[in-house]
Amino acid sequence: MENKILDRHEVDSIYKWNLQKMYHSFKDWEEDYNNTLKDFELVKKYKNKIMKSSKNLYNLLENYFNVSRKIENLYIYASMKNDEDTTNNDTQTLKGKIENLYMSFEEITSFIVPEILKNDYSKVEKFLNENEKLRKYKFFLEEEFRAKKHILNENEEKILSSLSMSLSNANKTASYLRNSDMKLGFITDENGNNIELSDSNYNVFINSKNREVRKNAFNTMYKSYSNLKNTFASTLSGHIETEKAIAKIRNYNSSLEMKLFSGNIPIDVYNNLIEVVNENLEILHKYYDLKQKMLDVEELHLYDVYVNLVEYEETYSFEKAKKEVIESLSILGEDYIKNINKAFNENWIDIYENRGKRSGAYSWGSYDSDPYILLNYQNRLKDVSTLAHELGHSIHSYYSKRNNDYHEANYKIFVAEVASTVNELLLCNHMLKNTDNNNKKLFILNELMELFRATIYRQTMFAEFEQQIHKKCEDGEILTSEFISDIYLKLNEKYFGKNVFIDEQIKYEWARIPHFYTSFYVYQYATGLSAACYIVERILNNEENSVKDYLDFLKTGGSDYPINELKIAGVDMNDKKVIESAIKMFDNIIEEFKSLI
Numbered sequence: 001m002e003n004k005i006l007d008r009h010e011v012d013s014i015y016k017w018n019l020q021k022m023y024h025s026f027k028d029w030e031e032d033y034n035n036t037l038k039d040f041e042l043v044k045k046y047k048n049k050i051m052k053s054s055k056n057l058y059n060l061l062e063n064y065f066n067v068s069r070k071i072e073n074l075y076i077y078a079s080m081k082n083d084e085d086t087t088n089n090d091t092q093t094l095k096g097k098i099e100n101l102y103m104s105f106e107e108i109t110s111f112i113v114p115e116i117l118k119n120d121y122s123k124v125e126k127f128l129n130e131n132e133k134l135r136k137y138k139f140f141l142e143e144e145f146r147a148k149k150h151i152l153n154e155n156e157e158k159i160l161s162s163l164s165m166s167l168s169n170a171n172k173t174a175s176y177l178r179n180s181d182m183k184l185g186f187i188t189d190e191n192g193n194n195i196e197l198s199d200s201n202y203n204v205f206i207n208s209k210n211r212e213v214r215k216n217a218f219n220t221m222y223k224s225y226s227n228l229k230n231t232f233a234s235t236l237s238g239h240i241e242t243e244k245a246i247a248k249i250r251n252y253n254s255s256l257e258m259k260l261f262s263g264n265i266p267i268d269v270y271n272n273l274i275e276v277v278n279e280n281l282e283i284l285h286k287y288y289d290l291k292q293k294m295l296d297v298e299e300l301h302l303y304d305v306y307v308n309l310v311e312y313e314e315t316y317s318f319e320k321a322k323k324e325v326i327e328s329l330s331i332l333g334e335d336y337i338k339n340i341n342k343a344f345n346e347n348w349i350d351i352y353e354n355r356g357k358r359s360g361a362y363s364w365g366s367y368d369s370d371p372y373i374l375l376n377y378q379n380r381l382k383d384v385s386t387l388a389h390e391l392g393h394s395i396h397s398y399y400s401k402r403n404n405d406y407h408e409a410n411y412k413i414f415v416a417e418v419a420s421t422v423n424e425l426l427l428c429n430h431m432l433k434n435t436d437n438n439n440k441k442l443f444i445l446n447e448l449m450e451l452f453r454a455t456i457y458r459q460t461m462f463a464e465f466e467q468q469i470h471k472k473c474e475d476g477e478i479l480t481s482e483f484i485s486d487i488y489l490k491l492n493e494k495y496f497g498k499n500v501f502i503d504e505q506i507k508y509e510w511a512r513i514p515h516f517y518t519s520f521y522v523y524q525y526a527t528g529l530s531a532a533c534y535i536v537e538r539i540l541n542n543e544e545n546s547v548k549d550y551l552d553f554l555k556t557g558g559s560d561y562p563i564n565e566l567k568i569a570g571v572d573m574n575d576k577k578v579i580e581s582a583i584k585m586f587d588n589i590i591e592e593f594k595s596l597i
């Protein structure tokens with residue numbers, strides 16, 4: 001069957017998101033753009049006057065957030081229009097225009113925070129006491145003052161910001177190397193063809209049923225990285241040195257403390273994750289033993305671990321997916337399902353691929369718009385899971401926006417993947433319960449095992465690597481390629497265990513991971529999945545109020561710190577049992593899988 005990719009205008013509008021609700025036409029967008037530009041004056045006029053009275057402070061914040069809310073509408077509309085068809089010049093122009101407007105807004109509003117922070121918090125407190133309307137900004141103001149001790153004087157901030165481009169150079173250089181200048185070499189594929197290796201086809205080859213092919217891909221990939229090991233060590237250590245310096249300048253005890261500050265995440269949450277995962281490595285090792293048996297290889301090598309253990313195909317039309325998702329999530333109650341139905345009935349979702357459309361999937365929208373979803377739906381089981389995932393994000397956004405003012409509607413990264421993962425887990429649970437097909441069960445269980453391996457164990461290994469190299473750097477150690485690779489190799493030996501053959505080239509893998517240039521970020525994948533497991537367990541066990549607690553958590557948006565918000569859902573991230581119970585779930589899944597083969 002031939003499947004021609006349609007042009008955007010050929011796709012029936014029932015399958016497309018309805019962005020007209022945001023702006024009827026580009027002309028309306030232009031009009032709003034011009035009005036917004038004029039509104040800049042409403043903010044500017046408070047320069048040197050913000051703290052003169054509580055009324056001034058209130059009006060300034062109102063105007064500031066109103067303008068930024070308008071910019072958000074303009075920006076998100078232009079970006080999503082552009083994603084519909086990235087080859088469209090008109091939407092590229094809109095996008096460029098709004099990006100410039102956003103930058104100039106940043107520039108003209110840069111006086112606000114320093115001007116507020118010149119005062120003691122007692123003055124703000126006095127304002128809050130006398131002005132009831134101002135109280136909606138209490139958390140915002142508290143947050144600014146919490147950060148005060150890490151903000152430098154005006155001149156120092158200027159110096160730092162003038163250096164910011166150069167300070168991010170290590171990351172840029174590494175990314176140019178990886179994405180364009182570096183050649184990964186050639187390998188022979190399953191059909192005997194000579195093929196140039198790339199990052200994207202590597203993911204296909206490393207999954208190959210043909211062991212020679214995946215071995216070859218693995219060796220070729222890491223040979224290329226080993227050739228550039230000193231350059232990559234220099235970019236990575238450059239990045240880490242920079243963070244160390246900035247942390248010191250800004251009065252933090254470490255880069256880790258600096259990075260966890262914005263979400264007010266206790267360092268113990270980070271350390272506990274690593275500790276609990278380390279105490280439970282034998283479960284991961286059991287999973288690798290299972291892989292070795294199923295692949296029927298004498299020794300499991302690192303180029304074997306990505307091979308798919310179970311094949312299963314079933315076609316899911318979008319209608320069928322919709323039904324499956326609604327059934328799976330009905331445990332979350334009427335109100336949740338009512339909103340899921342809104343997503344389907346009110347054209348939140350851009351379902352199918354078309355020429356020029358952005359690849360992948362996401363959930364996005366502004367405070368005033370619907371929480372839209374972009375998909376490239378292809379009727380596979382995996383696409384059903386993506387649909388449930390993105391709906392999780394969108395409904396989380398929907399509740400956040402409905403229950404919070406604009407300035408407190410956005411939830412933090414730390415909790416961002418919780419709602420999406422809860423939906424994925426509920427979908428898997430529902431499908432497992434409702435099929436007699438052994439192969440389908442094995443397929444779903446295998447997907448789940450991979451989710452735990454990749455999200456809890458692998459991301460924690462990354463987190464532990466970051467913890468170690470940043471610490472070494474802060475202790476004055478020089479991060480040479482040998483030093484970094486040695487640390488990385490030891491971690492791999494520990495995480496894969498003694499039954500897996502550790503191909504030594506793996507010690508250069510750190511050079512391939514872009515996330516190490518966004519320090520202390522990846523641990524949130526592991527904590528997010530753990531929190532989601534905990535919530536799902538409570539719900540499936542019918543614990544009292546578990547659904548209500550979860551929905552209340554979704555409604556908190558950005559009105560509190562992530563750790564406090566999760567407590568509402570019954571999850572105490574300071575308690576090790578959250579990670580432990582996720583690992584227990586992984587263990588149960590392995591056992592269930594074993595009992596079915």
Ligand SMILES: [Zn+2]
Pocket residue numbers: 389393417420
């Ligand atoms: Zn997501």
